[in-house]
Amino acid sequence: MTKNIAEQRMSEQVLAEHRPVLFRYALLQLRDHELADDAVQETLLAAWQAASNFEGKASLRSWLIGILKHKIADHWRRSVREVVTPELDQIDADNGAVDEDDFFTSNGEWHSGPSAWNDPEAALKQQEFWIIYETCQNNLPPQMAKVFMLRELVGLKADEVCRETGLSTANYWVTMHRARLRLRECLEIRWFNNSKSIKESHHA
Amino acid sequence: MRNCRDITLLISKELDNESTLAERFAVGLHVLMCSRCKNFQTQSTFISKAAHRFTEHLGEEIEKK
Incomplete structure (x- = not known):
């Protein structure tokens, strides 16, 4: 049966x-x-x-x-290769010492908030953007990167990510929130602000 | 009143379809008046899309080698 x-x-x-x-x-x-x-x-x-x-x-x-x-x-x-990229496995410690204080005042207001991005869709077509994207993703603390990748890259559902990582639902939300804050800031600094200044200098 | 830190957490939850109707309402109201959180919302959506594309991109890159 x-x-x-x-x-x-x-x-x-x-x-x-x-x-x-x-x-x-x-x-x-x-x-x-x-x-x-x-x-x-x-x-x-x-x-x-x-x-x-x-x-x-x-x-x-x-x-x-x-x-x-x-x-x-x-x-x-x-495999003969000895260097294994420690991507989704082997990482468990560290909860990412950073917290939202990096982004918000004690009142919960933005320190220096997100500014508007110029044509993000166009970035997806550029080779250089993906290098920056990967750098930003790799800059996340390991556990945070793992959670973000399982959810957004692999496409697991939230409860599946929790099962895979042993996180509680509440910690999952906090982790995803932080990951998005950090990725967003990194992309803004390294790509969107940068490309703007390059364009401006071309006009000058 | 919810502040920007709370609102961005709710935006993050909303992206995973896990927020309640009341939470979505609070977000909607807040982003009408707050351009920074509005930017966070649009950009987080973009990042989700980019993250998904990244695996496709990775697949293509590897293919080329």
Whole structure:
């Protein structure tokens, strides 16, 4: 009986729905299209074969990510590369010593608030913007970066991110808030204010 | 009255579809009068979009190599 339910849950179609999320997760870790694709394939195959082991206690996606993590770990074990980018795994300590005081007065008003950005959409088409974006993202404290990436890059839902990171819901909100404040400020300083001054100097 | 720190937290929650109707109302009212929080709102939406695009961009970059 239970096996039947598990198998239903585990139809190819159901599994395939999780492919994009799993792929982004793998890509961010492995930084290689083919390897990421392989890891996802192996994960889906393993999940399909082990369908009867899935007890439905965890969400299907958490279970799949668990398998994917093993596949990625296998890859690193096999790999000769020694430097592993400590992206989504291995980081847990530090809650990011910074807090909103960097951005707000004790009354909760902006220190120096967000100014308007000139044509952000255009930035998305520029190669240089992505270098700045990545720098800003890497400048986040590790735990904060992990939460932000799981939510915004991988595309997990808030409760899934909490499960992955062990954060409470309240801490999750605070972390996302801080991440957005910091990313926003970094992009403003390094890109939007900068490109403005470059344009102005061209006119001069 | 909620201050800008509170409002930006609510904006952040709203981006994840987790705020209540009352919270969205408070945000809507606040950003009518506060251009800084209004900018934070627009720019946070943009950052979400950029973050999503980043993985596509990364995929393309890796492809080229």
